[in-house]
Amino acid sequence: MKILTANRLADGAVVWLALGGRWSTEFEDAVRLDPEPAAAALAQAEAQPGRFVAPYLIEADAAGVERRERLRESIRADGPTAGHSLENV
Amino acid sequence: MYRYDEFDSRLVAERIEQFSDQVARRLDGRLTEDQFKPLRLMNGVYLQLHAYMLRVAIPYGELNAARLRALADIARRYDKGYGHFTTRTNIQFNWPALVDVPHILKDLARVEMHAIQTSGNCIRNVTTDALAGIAADEVEDPRPWCELIRQWSTFHPEFTFLPRKFKIAVIGAPKDRAAMRTHDIGLEIVRDDTGALGFRLFVGGGQGRLPHIASELKSFIPAEELFAWLTATLRVYNRHGRRDNIHKARIKILVASLGLDAFRAEVEEAFAALPKAPLAVPEAEVERIKAYFAPRPYAAAPPRFAAFDRALMTDPAFARWTRNNLRPHKQPGYAAVVISLKPVGGVPGDATAEQMDRVADLAERFSFDQVRVTYEQNLLLPHVAMDDLPELHAALGRAGLAEANAGLAADIISCPGLDYCSLANARSIPVAQALSERLSDPVFQDAVGEVRINISGCINACGHHHVGHIGILGVDKQGEEFYQITLGGSPDETASIGQIVGKGLPGEAVAPAIERVLKAYLARRDAGERFIDTLRRLGADPFKEAIYEAA
Numbered sequence: 109m110k111i112l113t114a115n116r117l118a119d120g121a122v123v124w125l126a127l128g129g130r131w132s133t134e135f136e137d138a139v140r141l142d143p144e145p146a147a148a149a150l151a152q153a154e155a156q157p158g159r160f161v162a163p164y165l166i167e168a169d170a171a172g173v174e175r176r177e178r179l180r181e182s183i184r185a186d187g188p189t190a191g192h193s194l195e196n197v
Numbered sequence: 198m199y200r201y202d203e204f205d206s207r208l209v210a211e212r213i214e215q216f217s218d219q220v221a222r223r224l225d226g227r228l229t230e231d232q233f234k235p236l237r238l239m240n241g242v243y244l245q246l247h248a249y250m251l252r253v254a255i256p257y258g259e260l261n262a263a264r265l266r267a268l269a270d271i272a273r274r275y276d277k278g279y280g281h282f283t284t285r286t287n288i289q290f291n292w293p294a295l296v297d298v299p300h301i302l303k304d305l306a307r308v309e310m311h312a313i314q315t316s317g318n319c320i321r322n323v324t325t326d327a328l329a330g331i332a333a334d335e336v337e338d339p340r341p342w343c344e345l346i347r348q349w350s351t352f353h354p355e356f357t358f359l360p361r362k363f364k365i366a367v368i369g370a371p372k373d374r375a376a377m378r379t380h381d382i383g384l385e386i387v388r389d390d391t392g393a394l395g396f397r398l399f400v401g402g403g404q405g406r407l408p409h410i411a412s413e414l415k416s417f418i419p420a421e422e423l424f425a426w427l428t429a430t431l432r433v434y435n436r437h438g439r440r441d442n443i444h445k446a447r448i449k450i451l452v453a454s455l456g457l458d459a460f461r462a463e464v465e466e467a468f469a470a471l472p473k474a475p476l477a478v479p480e481a482e483v484e485r486i487k488a489y490f491a492p493r494p495y496a497a498a499p500p501r502f503a504a505f506d507r508a509l510m511t512d513p514a515f516a517r518w519t520r521n522n523l524r525p526h527k528q529p530g531y532a533a534v535v536i537s538l539k540p541v542g543g544v545p546g547d548a549t550a551e552q553m554d555r556v557a558d559l560a561e562r563f564s565f566d567q568v569r570v571t572y573e574q575n576l577l578l579p580h581v582a583m584d585d586l587p588e589l590h591a592a593l594g595r596a597g598l599a600e601a602n603a604g605l606a607a608d609i610i611s612c613p614g615l616d617y618c619s620l621a622n623a624r625s626i627p628v629a630q631a632l633s634e635r636l637s638d639p640v641f642q643d644a645v646g647e648v649r650i651n652i653s654g655c656i657n658a659c660g661h662h663h664v665g666h667i668g669i670l671g672v673d674k675q676g677e678e679f680y681q682i683t684l685g686g687s688p689d690e691t692a693s694i695g696q697i698v699g700k701g702l703p704g705e706a707v708a709p710a711i712e713r714v715l716k717a718y719l720a721r722r723d724a725g726e727r728f729i730d731t732l733r734r735l736g737a738d739p740f741k742e743a744i745y746e747a748a
Contacts, residue, residue: 118224119294120248158226161244178676180615183624184246188616190626191544192279193291 110146114163135185241312258286262557269553339369360438361446401452404658429468498530508587535603546574614654621654623671
């Protein structure tokens with residue numbers, strides 16, 4: 109299974125493809141796609157350079173992102189793990 | 198302090214107009230990301246993990262209150278209320294929206310700042326010794342030469358599309374406080390036997406995947422030939438540097454593959470072919486620029502420092518801060534003050550908008566309206582009268598900026614790492630924080646004394662791990678963070694590259710291991726030896742043992 113992600117063009121925010129072709133800023137909303145629809149969704153995102161920057165697919169299963177990319181993708185999803193950007197700072 | 202002439206103002210205004218139009222065309226979809234990326238990278242705009250990042254140039258680290266307040270204002274209005282000072286003495290904003298970047302650039306231009314030459318394969322913002330114009334060992338103030346190089350290199354048509362980025366550092370003293378030997382070109386101001394001013398020209402330094410300490414290309418080039426030699430060196434690099442492999446594109450690889458002598462022969466040939474007159478440094482211009490950096494109107498030193506002496510006797514925190522954070526000033530009665538951006542458990546190099554505003558106020562009040570950024574990711578007030586120090590210390594304390602650890606173990610250099618950077622393999626900041634907390638005991642820090650600990654989250658080495666006395670490099674092993682420790686690096690005039698001690702450690706094991714290394718040093722040092730001296734005398738073995746002791 110795959111998840112489609114990108115940065116939003118205007119502000120760079122991390123977004124994921126959600127149900128019904130909607131894009132969400134919440135990782136929880138991300139849909140798992142089979143390889144074929146995932147490739148089609150990626151192509152569709154790439155065809156919209158006025159909305160997205162650097163769309164790409166992440167390997168994932170129902171439990172979450174596969175191990176190799178887990179840390180990077182969890183930081184993309186949840187924000188920096190340290191520093192002034194933390195919500196409580 | 199530099200100031201813009203009519204050329205700078207016009208160049209920057211035209212560039213903002215041009216880039217604003219490019220941003221507009223990107224936003225409405227007329228430009229693709231592939232078309233836009235090289236354009237934004239010429240204007241300091243990166244795309245990181247979470248957002249865009251804007252890197253603003255701070256010419257050779259010099260700021261005044263107005264400029265620092267403008268940075269604070271940008272942090273507040275367009276970011277999350279803070280900025281990150283870098284090892285290139287620039288500042289990065291981690292969260293600006295692309296739509297806001299044109300407004301930010303206009304705000305910067307109002308205070309004679311920009312984000313040009315902070316990314317892309319051009320000559321980057323030139324750096325220097327944070328003690329320029331202050332240090333007693335200085336042959337001459339390097340900042341006028343930095344300013345000349347800034348003017349010469351800005352939008353230089355021949356050197357805008359180099360094989361790779363190109364960094365130049367200039368120092369004015371034999372003691373290297375700017376890691377000059379880690380730069381593509383390093384310049385040290387010297388005088389020859391006749392007393393004529395000139396430079397030692399170093400070439401081929403660089404960190405990253407294949408680190409090199411710069412080699413001396415010329416032991417003396419006359420000052421007026423500076424741009425002819427820079428042009429000749431860059432021309433050889435531009436012609437022969439590799440463009441087919443990004444990992445082999447820096448000048449250090451060209452120098453290493455040709456050999457220093459063959460590279461020198463190429464440069465000398467290019468130099469001989471250059472018309473000298475158009476490249477000669479114009480003396481009148483040098484004098485005009487030197488006036489920008491003239492000594493401040495210092496007050497005569499009083500016979501004794503009443504307020505300073507009183508505070509020294511009565512306030513141990515002040516006394517410790519003066520021991521660790523003051524740097525001697527050649528003007529009697531003055532000192533330079535390092536403002537540590539390394540609070541216990543903090544993010545190295547981060548400053549909040551409020552802190553920037555406070556430092557701006559203090560610079561106006563106590564330091565002739567001058568502030569500097571050091572490559573160790575701290576700030577520096579260059580000219581503070583001794584009797585103002587107690588008041589300054591108290592004011593810094595109220596702003597959370599009186600950490601007395603400059604140059605000590607907790608004065609850690611760290612890149613943003615995987616918490617922000619799309620190139621990183623592992624996080625740097627949490628490791629720096631854990632280490633800073635582990636080493637927070639001031640008694641221990643003072644006992645250990647001068648040591649440089651540097652952390653990078655990937656082999657690109659923005660955190661200078663190769664030249665840390667103790668270097669820490671984050672690596673990724675099948676999705677897990679590990680940290681390789683290197684020992685024996687040094688950034689100064691005895692520059693060396695640290696050697697990897699062995700297999701990487703998990704993140705939580707790093708701080709205890711480093712603490713054991715420092716304890717091993719305390720147990721083995723001879724009188725007067727710094728950490729690096731003991732390490733060089735004994736070799737790395739006892740320290741390796743300390744690292745892996747508990748493992």
